[in-house]
Amino acid sequence: MTNANAQIADSIREVTAAVQSAIAEGYRSRMIDADDLVEVLLSIADRLDPPVRETTNDVAIPCPECSEANSDRLIWQDDEFVRCDTCGTIYSPGN
């Protein structure tokens, strides 16, 4: 629980610091309204629980033969070619 509390406190501090520097640099008014409050609260929530989660081990360019995208099953052979452990295809992700 202490860890979770520390994470929440850190998120609030980070967002607060971002708001303070935005005020200091003139990007944000000292007068806050409901929209600002909502934005700040959502920023804190997004830091604690990012809306787009990191995908597992998926690579950007999957196997052209079987669409395997798990980086653990796509093995670099040299600087150019990757071998797919699922179907055995060797391909060049750069092309």
Ligand SMILES: [Zn+2]
């Ligand atoms: Zn494959």
